[in-house]
Amino acid sequence: MSIDGLFTRTEEFPNSSAQARLNSLVGLDEIVDRLVVDAIALLDSSAMASWSTAVHGEIIPAVSAVLDRTPMFVFAGDVGVGKTEVAEVIGQAIATRAHVDVSLYPLSLSARGRGAVGEMTTLLTRAFERISSDFACARKQDGTASSLGVLLIDEADALAQSRELAQMHHEDRAGVNALLRGIDGLRVDRIPVLTILCTNRLDALDPAVQRRAAAIQVFNRPSHEQRAALLLRLLAGTEISISDVESLATATAENGVWPYAYTYSDLRQRLVPEIVLSAYRRGVAVNSSIAKEVISRTPPTRPFGSAS
Amino acid sequence: MSIDGLFTRTEEFPNSSAQARLNSLVGLDEIVDRLVVDAIALLDSSAMASWSTAVHGEIIPAVSAVLDRTPMFVFAGDVGVGKTEVAEVIGQAIATRAHVDVSLYPLSLSARGRGAVGEMTTLLTRAFERISSDFACARKQDGTASSLGVLLIDEADALAQSRELAQMHHEDRAGVNALLRGIDGLRVDRIPVLTILCTNRLDALDPAVQRRAAAIQVFNRPSHEQRAALLLRLLAGTEISISDVESLATATAENGVWPYAYTYSDLRQRLVPEIVLSAYRRGVAVNSSIAKEVISRTPPTRPFGSAS
Amino acid sequence: MSIDGLFTRTEEFPNSSAQARLNSLVGLDEIVDRLVVDAIALLDSSAMASWSTAVHGEIIPAVSAVLDRTPMFVFAGDVGVGKTEVAEVIGQAIATRAHVDVSLYPLSLSARGRGAVGEMTTLLTRAFERISSDFACARKQDGTASSLGVLLIDEADALAQSRELAQMHHEDRAGVNALLRGIDGLRVDRIPVLTILCTNRLDALDPAVQRRAAAIQVFNRPSHEQRAALLLRLLAGTEISISDVESLATATAENGVWPYAYTYSDLRQRLVPEIVLSAYRRGVAVNSSIAKEVISRTPPTRPFGSAS
Amino acid sequence: MSIDGLFTRTEEFPNSSAQARLNSLVGLDEIVDRLVVDAIALLDSSAMASWSTAVHGEIIPAVSAVLDRTPMFVFAGDVGVGKTEVAEVIGQAIATRAHVDVSLYPLSLSARGRGAVGEMTTLLTRAFERISSDFACARKQDGTASSLGVLLIDEADALAQSRELAQMHHEDRAGVNALLRGIDGLRVDRIPVLTILCTNRLDALDPAVQRRAAAIQVFNRPSHEQRAALLLRLLAGTEISISDVESLATATAENGVWPYAYTYSDLRQRLVPEIVLSAYRRGVAVNSSIAKEVISRTPPTRPFGSAS
Amino acid sequence: MSIDGLFTRTEEFPNSSAQARLNSLVGLDEIVDRLVVDAIALLDSSAMASWSTAVHGEIIPAVSAVLDRTPMFVFAGDVGVGKTEVAEVIGQAIATRAHVDVSLYPLSLSARGRGAVGEMTTLLTRAFERISSDFACARKQDGTASSLGVLLIDEADALAQSRELAQMHHEDRAGVNALLRGIDGLRVDRIPVLTILCTNRLDALDPAVQRRAAAIQVFNRPSHEQRAALLLRLLAGTEISISDVESLATATAENGVWPYAYTYSDLRQRLVPEIVLSAYRRGVAVNSSIAKEVISRTPPTRPFGSAS
Amino acid sequence: MSIDGLFTRTEEFPNSSAQARLNSLVGLDEIVDRLVVDAIALLDSSAMASWSTAVHGEIIPAVSAVLDRTPMFVFAGDVGVGKTEVAEVIGQAIATRAHVDVSLYPLSLSARGRGAVGEMTTLLTRAFERISSDFACARKQDGTASSLGVLLIDEADALAQSRELAQMHHEDRAGVNALLRGIDGLRVDRIPVLTILCTNRLDALDPAVQRRAAAIQVFNRPSHEQRAALLLRLLAGTEISISDVESLATATAENGVWPYAYTYSDLRQRLVPEIVLSAYRRGVAVNSSIAKEVISRTPPTRPFGSAS
Structure with a gap:
């Protein structure tokens, strides 16, 4: 309305x-x-x-x-x-x-x-x-x-x-x-x-x-625990295990390559969809190695105003 | 009108x-x-x-x-x-x-x-x-x-x-x-x-x-005495004592963390309401420890024009 | 329409x-x-x-x-x-x-x-x-x-x-x-x-x-292989050989003179047409020496935003 | 009209x-x-x-x-x-x-x-x-x-x-x-x-x-003599003596605190009215000590364009 | 039309x-x-x-x-x-x-x-x-x-x-x-x-x-040969000889005084007309010494965008 | 019209x-x-x-x-x-x-x-x-x-x-x-x-x-000779002599105080009128000492664009 x-x-x-x-x-x-x-x-x-x-x-x-x-x-x-x-x-x-x-x-x-x-x-x-x-x-x-x-x-x-x-x-x-x-x-x-x-x-x-x-x-951007909880929910039903989720949460933290963690929306709207699409394109089930590969080529959004 | x-x-x-x-x-x-x-x-x-x-x-x-x-x-x-x-x-x-x-x-x-x-x-x-x-x-x-x-x-x-x-x-x-x-x-x-x-x-x-x-x-922003007088009036009826008010007046002065004191409006419109709401949320009476806890997370307004 | x-x-x-x-x-x-x-x-x-x-x-x-x-x-x-x-x-x-x-x-x-x-x-x-x-x-x-x-x-x-x-x-x-x-x-x-x-x-x-x-x-701008593949297709029918194309692909890479390679459009819309026109103006067939001569006077487009 | x-x-x-x-x-x-x-x-x-x-x-x-x-x-x-x-x-x-x-x-x-x-x-x-x-x-x-x-x-x-x-x-x-x-x-x-x-x-x-x-x-801003003449005229009828006026003229010159003298309008429209009001508020006659006290808290107008 | x-x-x-x-x-x-x-x-x-x-x-x-x-x-x-x-x-x-x-x-x-x-x-x-x-x-x-x-x-x-x-x-x-x-x-x-x-x-x-x-x-601005060829054509019929033209072409090159040569339009629209007018004003024939004198007081146009 | x-x-x-x-x-x-x-x-x-x-x-x-x-x-x-x-x-x-x-x-x-x-x-x-x-x-x-x-x-x-x-x-x-x-x-x-x-x-x-x-x-601004010629004409009929004019022309040149000479308009529209007015105000004839006194308080116009 x-x-x-x-x-x-x-x-x-x-x-x-x-x-x-x-x-x-x-x-x-x-x-x-x-x-x-x-x-x-x-x-x-x-x-x-x-x-x-x-x-x-x-x-x-x-x-x-x-x-x-x-x-x-x-x-x-x-x-x-x-x-x-x-x-x-x-x-x-x-x-x-x-x-x-x-x-x-x-x-x-x-x-x-x-x-x-x-x-x-x-x-x-x-x-x-x-x-x-x-x-x-x-x-x-x-x-x-x-x-x-x-x-x-x-x-x-x-x-x-x-x-x-x-x-x-x-x-x-x-x-x-x-x-x-x-x-x-x-x-x-x-x-x-x-x-x-x-x-x-x-x-x-x-x-x-x-x-x-x-x-x-x-x-703020989500903490390790918040990222893990969200990924666990979003990736339910796939071949990704709880311990996989832990390591995915770690992989989406700030690190030497990018100095800021993934946002909620990065995880929900960019990372998980791309993981699913990658599996779908290959016709295989969603699994941990696909997820890691996708993370390696999907950087988090830069903070607003941090652009040159 | x-x-x-x-x-x-x-x-x-x-x-x-x-x-x-x-x-x-x-x-x-x-x-x-x-x-x-x-x-x-x-x-x-x-x-x-x-x-x-x-x-x-x-x-x-x-x-x-x-x-x-x-x-x-x-x-x-x-x-x-x-x-x-x-x-x-x-x-x-x-x-x-x-x-x-x-x-x-x-x-x-x-x-x-x-x-x-x-x-x-x-x-x-x-x-x-x-x-x-x-x-x-x-x-x-x-x-x-x-x-x-x-x-x-x-x-x-x-x-x-x-x-x-x-x-x-x-x-x-x-x-x-x-x-x-x-x-x-x-x-x-x-x-x-x-x-x-x-x-x-x-x-x-x-x-x-x-x-x-x-x-x-x-x-100018209020002096210690003015802050104390205002807090005393605003916190009447609560479990906060007169000596509590003195220490709250001190806690709202300029200090190492923020180089400017609380304004009248910080005290009246931001600090005291947040103290009350904190007590209310927990269902307890307004007391000194709640007040101090609220002060620690409620910084004074920065002076106009001091922003970067 | x-x-x-x-x-x-x-x-x-x-x-x-x-x-x-x-x-x-x-x-x-x-x-x-x-x-x-x-x-x-x-x-x-x-x-x-x-x-x-x-x-x-x-x-x-x-x-x-x-x-x-x-x-x-x-x-x-x-x-x-x-x-x-x-x-x-x-x-x-x-x-x-x-x-x-x-x-x-x-x-x-x-x-x-x-x-x-x-x-x-x-x-x-x-x-x-x-x-x-x-x-x-x-x-x-x-x-x-x-x-x-x-x-x-x-x-x-x-x-x-x-x-x-x-x-x-x-x-x-x-x-x-x-x-x-x-x-x-x-x-x-x-x-x-x-x-x-x-x-x-x-x-x-x-x-x-x-x-x-x-x-x-x-x-991205095309790689060596991509430039070679494109030139091969565009220069088909001329006197330019496959090994000529390889050296043309090399000649259109980034180098000491220009720090960026030729774009697809540089190759298709500027370089190859100019090679053809050069041969046409002289009334001779398109060959490797004409192509090289044209490359030497046709720089790649500068990246957008790199101008002074 | x-x-x-x-x-x-x-x-x-x-x-x-x-x-x-x-x-x-x-x-x-x-x-x-x-x-x-x-x-x-x-x-x-x-x-x-x-x-x-x-x-x-x-x-x-x-x-x-x-x-x-x-x-x-x-x-x-x-x-x-x-x-x-x-x-x-x-x-x-x-x-x-x-x-x-x-x-x-x-x-x-x-x-x-x-x-x-x-x-x-x-x-x-x-x-x-x-x-x-x-x-x-x-x-x-x-x-x-x-x-x-x-x-x-x-x-x-x-x-x-x-x-x-x-x-x-x-x-x-x-x-x-x-x-x-x-x-x-x-x-x-x-x-x-x-x-x-x-x-x-x-x-x-x-x-x-x-x-x-x-x-x-x-x-230009008034000289010592001009300030004295003006103050003498404006403060007529009060308890301020001619020698008081001399020292007021000195007190309104440029000095270490402000590097510029009082303007005509500072004297006529700001200083003298404030002297009168100070005496009036206290219900006493205008005298030299009130005048000096007012000068100490009434700085001259800064020259136009000298602001930071 | x-x-x-x-x-x-x-x-x-x-x-x-x-x-x-x-x-x-x-x-x-x-x-x-x-x-x-x-x-x-x-x-x-x-x-x-x-x-x-x-x-x-x-x-x-x-x-x-x-x-x-x-x-x-x-x-x-x-x-x-x-x-x-x-x-x-x-x-x-x-x-x-x-x-x-x-x-x-x-x-x-x-x-x-x-x-x-x-x-x-x-x-x-x-x-x-x-x-x-x-x-x-x-x-x-x-x-x-x-x-x-x-x-x-x-x-x-x-x-x-x-x-x-x-x-x-x-x-x-x-x-x-x-x-x-x-x-x-x-x-x-x-x-x-x-x-x-x-x-x-x-x-x-x-x-x-x-x-x-x-x-x-x-x-580009004309070369020595191009300046000479143009001046030869423009100054035909005057008392200026071919060897004069050579030295005029030299005089209109870039040099210590101005770091850029005369443009075509400088030669055609400013230099030659001024040479003619100088001779005309004096009622004498166009000759080499007039031409040199005019060059000495007629600088070439500065390149566009080179102004301070 | x-x-x-x-x-x-x-x-x-x-x-x-x-x-x-x-x-x-x-x-x-x-x-x-x-x-x-x-x-x-x-x-x-x-x-x-x-x-x-x-x-x-x-x-x-x-x-x-x-x-x-x-x-x-x-x-x-x-x-x-x-x-x-x-x-x-x-x-x-x-x-x-x-x-x-x-x-x-x-x-x-x-x-x-x-x-x-x-x-x-x-x-x-x-x-x-x-x-x-x-x-x-x-x-x-x-x-x-x-x-x-x-x-x-x-x-x-x-x-x-x-x-x-x-x-x-x-x-x-x-x-x-x-x-x-x-x-x-x-x-x-x-x-x-x-x-x-x-x-x-x-x-x-x-x-x-x-x-x-x-x-x-x-x-350009007038030379010494041009200033002298103009002043001579403008000051005709006054008590100012030809040798006076020479020294006035010198006094209106560039010097240590102002690094530029008087313009034609400075002489005609500002200096001479002010000399006349000065004599007129005192009811005396225009003479050399008045002229010099006026020059000393009438600076030439600053060149356009030289202001800070």
Whole structure:
């Protein structure tokens, strides 16, 4: 479903497909758990009030400090480390944990405009107006929310480039302003919408945007254990053994040839498919020697911004 | 209330919510007091005339030197040190001190335009026209003012960038001109409106703008005492003791790891909420060890412009 | 045949002319074979399912990892090394191998727009809409495809320049977005269309584009054997002997004078024609001494980007 | 009075308010006297002819050399040294010395346009047309002028930036052309109008503009005597004695802390008002110790262009 | 004759004026001969087929390699070395050698547009459409051409600037695309039109344009013999002897004072005219001492791009 | 008289005012003489034919070399050295020498446009069309001209900036093209119009423009003798003696303080007027001591482009 071209494929949670994707997130459980708790606390004050009363005997002033924060997360990290995947399925986790309906509104690339002056600003403004309108009545009399929205802005640095850059284009500066206006509006009107900005250039985000973030979650390339867990799942059913997987995890670490490990997406979208295709081309079963041969000719993606 | 989209949420002082915010300004009392006295002296000559007559036996010529100044303050300093907060509530302090109605007109981000050439200039001009018109009759026959306006221009450097920059965009230079025209107009027509420009890049403000300022108030990151006072207030009701607060104030000072202290906003909007959320996630009461653990993983915001 | 000016000379495979061109690709057979297998696997899951069941006794999860990839190839390499030629005739190889109709849609240079803001984006979007519409019904109930499309985007770096460049033009950034939108749309809707991007500046391709590529095939300048094989074919019928060809292959290698070998296109489009013209001008037969003399005054093309 | 938005507050001389302002110019008398004589000589040839006949027995050829000059002054110097003040009241001095009516036409900031291409040029052209038309009949049959105009262009460097700058914006270059056209027109048609350009960046003025100037008057920051004279006048009626003033003049000179003295405007608009406000805030009389305390925390304005 | 403003003064060959200009090309005969043969071979396959059959007993495959080339020459070299002159009269040589009508279409400077975005692209496209249409029927059934066109694009670097330049203007990149589209269209449709690009900045030509060139002819400044031959012809009828000419040729070589020789155009358009004028001014005959005196004060043109 | 706003104050020669200005050119006689002879030779072939027949017994081929040149002069040199003055009165010298009517067409600054894209090109084109039309019938049947035009383009570098500059603005490049088109058209159609370009930045003129110039005349600052001659004339009738003038000429040479001498315009427009004004202000006669005092405080204009 697309709404006015502003958003791409909005999605309602809970749904089973999202649950499958959530389950397949390997090694990110801890991060997801913490973000879900924070998101619910930011959007719906009741659980937090209960906790404060339970442990402190009253609603302590610091609770307001939490509720005054902007319900916005920044997900930062390299290409392919799972930022967008987590952002797309966190709604499922929130929905099941908080027992509310959650809707995902991914900002369409179209909403970034086609380069005409003023267009990006207009589209951004309309996107915020639309989501504000959709959730304007979602908060009940008692302050709890009957449904929640998640506004996902991928590659947010393009919209919220730091105004510290002297040579910034006027149009881009206007875009930052529109974005600030939008998220401030959601906070002030207490619309139960969580905004998530994904970027692989945290440094390029405007300080005024960063400052507003309730959480800045940096995603890293997977560790040895995370790579092993993912490969084990992806290569199930093949002739590759558990000890093979261990050595594949080692082979995809940073080393003398490339100074950075494989990303989640390198493993899932480039390495494993190429292993399968290699076996398929030869008409043989997927096995460890094919996997190693493929690794030797499939380098990991270089970190964004590390190019000459 | 929004007026024509030029201003966001104008506010009438005195009001109780503003008084609460004014009360919660920790460690800024002295600055606020001085600014309030200056603002009243700039906008309403009667108090000053009385004083001069009392202490000098006449209205000394130097009083005119004060009244000839442009009723404009520049608030400079880092992100999160309280500039905007003071600017937003100083009207409350003026209203109660001078016993007049004060209205806050925060210039809308919209009024900065959406990037179209000439748009920013047009909007700025209309904003000044609107406020001039609203207070045109506010000065009584005897020269005292029946009501005062506060025009707040946040992130003013974007509007009043120094024209010393060789590569300045034509549109931006036009913006500086419009701003100068606006504040000069208020002064010449003796409209009782105080203009406050907030910026975190004082050096980037055009010299012609700086020169006009009746006061340039630099805000700093809070001192040990100010951090302690703020934390004490924010963490009231928790298991954190007064001596705990002392050590938290120490832990949030500049040190070997980060060469700058926490800002007000770091403490209020990032540290304390994260402390609360950490306790909440575990279902325990807020205590000192949680607070310390959170500090260790929550660095202060880097000063604006210090990025590589 | 031209469709709406968006594409130049679409071509239906199989056809005999394309077969002739495919046959004349010297030394690129291995690359072509592998790419054909991959293309078919990406566009039509049936063959792969059969293989998995045969060798693993089931459809292993990793097969979905292949099918989830974006059916897009990036062909990178210097000017004149055969990228575009392979891209233009690979449809013939796919058609004969998979026994389906394949259509080539080369994106017209016109579709890059004439410089007007927003035009490139609009044209790109329309091109993707057109090809999506043409192949919307090409996938049968059982998931296999009755016909396939090949969308060829030559000199793709102009459309998909890395957004890492700080000084990127707004219009160009919009172009990258439109391209990403287009290829993501083809993948999500499972339209059986293979997109091929050719570029001689792989580093200049946006990381988000590179990451999506199912295969990045780097084409190199031909080896000694490849140069010899090509020259043998091109100089057939002349007085040049097989041992002459060997020494010509040596003479066209990198050496002290020029640090890079002749490209395929140097040999085919510049060297051999000039040899023929030299003989023709003198009215004599093509022989080895003319060939050597021509080589001595016809340097290879410098690699793209190596200019001062 | 405003004319068509091209000029701000035109003013007729002589008038008593201007005389007061002229009287209050401390330490600039000599400069003003010389400029007045030159202005009258440039605009009205009769006095000069009389002089030549008296001292040389004839009108010497060199008199034409004077009359052929462009009646344009350039006032250069730092922010706050009195350039604009002199330019605004010199009409009063001319009017009383030459016994003619003089009108001041300050070019409006609006006339610099709002950034639209071509707008500045159009407005400048109209401004010159307007003033030419107003004074077209001001010269009598005998060549003497019945009334004079003063066209004041403040911050002229913005309009007449040196075309030596390679990266000059087309629109700005067009502005220089329009300005040259305007002042050349006044000279050729012998319109009795004196043009005064004020700038704090003399080096940035186009050489073709500088070359035309009949006088380039550089204004400096005030000397010890000038500072003392000004402070004496401004602090009259307070408890500050003449010897106090001497030491205040010393305290506002360049020194080890700041390598430049206070400007006129620093003294009048920043220092004295702050001294008054300090006394007022405490409810005490203005005295020497308050003045010294204020100086210690009120640095002089840095020279334009000296910022890092 | 001008066609639609796209071309300036198209010219039909053979004609006697062109023959005279062709005859007056001194020292370029060898280059012209070779280019004429190549041009005919590229545009009309019959002569080449006859030759191949005669010397090889068959039409060897390499002949197709010639015919597949783009009928485009690039003439490179310094200002004034005869590039444009050769390009303008080569049609005469082709017409007399091949016994066909040849038409010259010099691309008008107007066709480069007046700076409006998209204009250059539109005009270029229309120019190619026009010439394609004029020669669409020029190729006979047997593949030979009944008439030929020469499309001359002078100062081609302005149209085909290398896209390697990072900061290239969008409009200029669009121009390169339009040019590539045009010449590719002529080749594919086998329109008998020879395109000649002249440039004095070969390095600035886009690689994709250079690669297509059937010949890149670099023109050099004339040698001693060429200078002598030209001067002998130009100074005929004067008192300058053959041995004088020899020493003049020496005097116009590169030397310690200027590190480059005189160009053809320096000799023809600057030196000889100035010699004549010097004699004429004095009313004497042209002789050797005048010539030497003029050389001593008339330096050769500096090579393009060698300025500081 | 102004024609369509394209030209300012066209002037018909001979006229007495121009003769006076011509007479007053001190020290430039030799340059003017040579330029006049060249101009007549370029515009009217009859005199030259007579000469050639007289001294060589025939019209030697080299005469055509002269007549083939572009009738265009470039006057280069510093601000104030007399370039424009010579260009404005050379028509008078030509008219009296050749006994024809000469008209001066100074290109209006307006014709350079007001910054709108394409405007400069359009205006330039119209200017050339207008002058071509005015003199289209000026050449008689025998090739001699009944009247001549002089097209004066002052500050030509702004129109004909070298395209060697990588960062050249599109609009400016279009201007160079229009200028080349115009002067080539005058030459080809043999319109009897002499184009004179004045510039103080010869290096900034496009090579293609420089190459076309029949003469590039560099004007220098005046020598000691020239300064003395000018001062003698300007200071006639004063108390300054001939030996005084000698020492004033010495005082205005380059020296240790300023490394460049006074320009003609420095002497005429700045020094002498200021000497007169100084005497006038004091009511005394002009004498040597006043002159020296004025020199000591009136530095010469710095050469264009020598600023930091």
